[in-house]
Amino acid sequence: MSSLLNKILLLTILVLAFSSINAEENTIKSYNQYNFYSGNFDFSDDKQKAILFGFQHQNEMLERETFLGNISPITGGFITENSAAYIYTGIEWNYDMGGKMIFTPSFAPGLYSEGDGKDLGHILEFKTEVQASYKISESSSFGLSYNHISNASLGDKNPGANSYMFNYLKNF
Structure with missing residues (x-):
């Protein structure tokens, strides 16, 4: 089943990427960025690792320039092949590294359901x-991300989870 989901995600990414490359660039600033991602949830735990699929929205109308850089709100979620799910909202910092590279750290509290994971x-x-x-165009980017999810010892146990993802970001 995960093979079929990977093929569907790859096809979706390719369609969106080629449609944005061939389309005329819009001269009006886009205010919404969507991040479609897939990767390996808890890759460092051989017994619990699972494929994940996720989606994130960034509203650039609410971005602010601060002494830390450009900060904007994010909201998103993911689901794993084991039906674990996480929904979150938080903030991200966007650092233009010159040229076409962007570095983006983020922090987001959220709600987690373990499902069968x-x-x-x-x-x-x-x-x-x-x-x-x-950046592959003014409105599209490909990325690689790494995250750590933890409950900060709020629960009786705090095993945490480390994940990596491949990202397709699209501005609309």
Whole structure:
């Protein structure tokens, strides 16, 4: 089943990428960025690792320039092949590294349901993430990200989960 889901995700990414490359660039600033991602949930735990699929929205109308850089709100979620799910909202910092590279750390508290997957010890979990992206056009980027999810010892146990993802980011 995960093979079929991977093929569907890859096809979706390719269609979106080629449609954005061939389309005329819009001169009006886009205010919504969507991040479609897939990867390996808890890759460091051989017994619990699973394929994940996720979606994230960034509203650039609410972005702010601060002494830390450009900060904007994010909201998203993912589901694993074992029916574990996580929904979150938080903030991200976007650092233009010159040229076409962007570095994006983020922090987002959220709600976790283990499904048939890993028990992380609490419903409230915190996600910290770093992402490096490469712009392929004014409205599309590909990226690689790594995150850690932990309950900060709110529960009786706090095993945490480390994940990596491949990202397709699209501005609309």
